[in-house]
Amino acid sequence: MQELMLAKAKELLQNGTVNRVLGWQAGEFVYDITPAVFESEQDLDAGFVYNEFCGNNLSKYLIKESRKEGKVLAFLKPCDTYSFNQLIKEHRIIRENVYVIGVPCEGKTDGETLKSKGVKGILGAKSEGDELIIDTLYGEQRLSKRDALTARCLTCKSKKHVVYDELLGEEGEEVPENHRFEEVEKLEAMTPDERFAFWRGELSRCIRCNACRNVCPACSCEKCVFDNPASGISQKAAADSFEENMFHIIRAFHVAGRCTDCGECSRVCPQNIPLHLLNRKFIKDIDAFYGEYQAGEDTESRAPLTNFTYDDVEPSIVYKGGKK
Amino acid sequence: MQDVNQFKPKIVAFCCNWCSYAGADLAGTNRLQYPADVKIIRVPCSCRVNPMFILRAFQRGADGVILCGCHPGDCHYTTGNYYARRRMTLLFSMLDYLGIEKQRTRVEWVSAAEGAKFAATMNEFVAAVTQLGPNKRLEDLRCKN
Numbered sequence: 001m002q003e004l005m006l007a008k009a010k011e012l013l014q015n016g017t018v019n020r021v022l023g024w025q026a027g028e029f030v031y032d033i034t035p036a037v038f039e040s041e042q043d044l045d046a047g048f049v050y051n052e053f054c055g056n057n058l059s060k061y062l063i064k065e066s067r068k069e070g071k072v073l074a075f076l077k078p079c080d081t082y083s084f085n086q087l088i089k090e091h092r093i094i095r096e097n098v099y100v101i102g103v104p105c106e107g108k109t110d111g112e113t114l115k116s117k118g119v120k121g122i123l124g125a126k127s128e129g130d131e132l133i134i135d136t137l138y139g140e141q142r143l144s145k146r147d148a149l150t151a152r153c154l155t156c157k158s159k160k161h162v163v164y165d166e167l168l169g170e171e172g173e174e175v176p177e178n179h180r181f182e183e184v185e186k187l188e189a190m191t192p193d194e195r196f197a198f199w200r201g202e203l204s205r206c207i208r209c210n211a212c213r214n215v216c217p218a219c220s221c222e223k224c225v226f227d228n229p230a231s232g233i234s235q236k237a238a239a240d241s242f243e244e245n246m247f248h249i250i251r252a253f254h255v256a257g258r259c260t261d262c263g264e265c266s267r268v269c270p271q272n273i274p275l276h277l278l279n280r281k282f283i284k285d286i287d288a289f290y291g292e293y294q295a296g297e298d299t300e301s302r303a304p305l306t307n308f309t310y311d312d313v314e315p316s317i318v319y320k321g322g323k324k
Numbered sequence: 325m326q327d328v329n330q331f332k333p334k335i336v337a338f339c340c341n342w343c344s345y346a347g348a349d350l351a352g353t354n355r356l357q358y359p360a361d362v363k364i365i366r367v368p369c370s371c372r373v374n375p376m377f378i379l380r381a382f383q384r385g386a387d388g389v390i391l392c393g394c395h396p397g398d399c400h401y402t403t404g405n406y407y408a409r410r411r412m413t414l415l416f417s418m419l420d421y422l423g424i425e426k427q428r429t430r431v432e433w434v435s436a437a438e439g440a441k442f443a444a445t446m447n448e449f450v451a452a453v454t455q456l457g458p459n460k461r462l463e464d465l466r467c468k469n
Contacts, residue, residue, distance in 0.1 A: 196423025
């Protein structure tokens, strides 16, 4: 796939369709993937990769890239295309300036996940059916995908691109049986005290590095409520439990109805806080209260929070119980 | 004599200017009793209330927060309370999900003619929050007096 993508990128650079390419670049280790913009064929040859570690969602970078001169080629995985569509809907990306090539994704892994399974000295990985073959310093290792993939890929909602100009490889299909709300249901089944203890345990680890906000395609406001330019110092390091709660509740609320559930927030969290569980709760509630809605599926429909019907459920449903 | 150590909750009530605030006024002119623990904040419309306002109120020491607006369909701005309804449903559900007692937050629709409903709602809400005790789960110790 990587060769195919390289050839395609070079072809489009040569014939002038695009003047730069947004893709993934290997870092010091094979699993340290960084998003990068390549401007020439030499750049592409030197750094471009696409492998089992390329989990980064590239859509957010297109907000800035699509405002530059010329057209940019973007390689998007199925889940990235949802974010892309959502940003088009919010008029954040200029569609004409982006040439989207959909690339297939069989689920991604990352260094952390593999290391937690005891794999050391990782040199590379490739997917083969239900297994991931990992090339290491100590020889080849095989792991089932269930063990090797990141948690968000195990609950993948769709392997089908919702938007593209061109497609490489075979188009996948939506995954209706994705069980992505199972963790949320587990939490809902707990008592309030247990839930409170659970979230305190998770959120108290937050160091307010803002990585979740900075990587989130939905969190793309020019000015953020959590930044205070007048303060003189950057607004970091939550002072107490209230601020930890506040930051995450409000951040989740701001992306409610716009979150495509790409899972980047949890991927980048250095403290491994399961932040996607907050967003998924909103998605689940919206589905239950206002009908099934998948952000980014199209570019026209109204978002649930900018819409209403006359017979919406009353907020009392929360304290009186009822359908969740 | 009243016990000075008895817990008196602080309740913040966001009331929309057109219905609930007038409803509170009517409760007053009708000499209907409701606890003085309720602090009313007047807002132009129930949809003026940002989810952050609710959290801020808790941060600054509120033990319960109630939002009152016009009945759905009666909004002065035609549709404001419909948006507020969706927002608050989701926010309260999220607070419940985080383990914050769900009895501490409420939305009630009170029209300008419903002074009695306003007083009754407040009496009931204050009683519910008094039973829960002080808000410990969403408090900011720096803001405690």
